[in-house]
Amino acid sequence: MTGPLPIGEDAGVPIQKIAWLVTVAAALITALLLLLSGYNGYGAVAIAVGLSAAINLR
Numbered sequence: 001m002t003g004p005l006p007i008g009e010d011a012g013v014p015i016q017k018i019a020w021l022v023t024v025a026a027a028l029i030t031a032l033l034l035l036l037s038g039y040n041g042y043g044a045v046a047i048a049v050g051l052s053a054a055i056n057l058r
Helices: 015-036 040-057
Strands: none
Touching: 015 040
16 A cells, blocks of 8 residues: 555554564663663663664664
């Protein structure tokens, strides 16, 4: 289907996008927990992983 959808109909979200969103969320939650625990280096690595995964959301 091309073009805009009729009012009241939602476009489906591809499963790949959902998987990357979950990956980004998990990495950012992990980073937050690590930073709060004082593991600054590991927290920074988790942020980098989250940002790298976020590239795939485009």
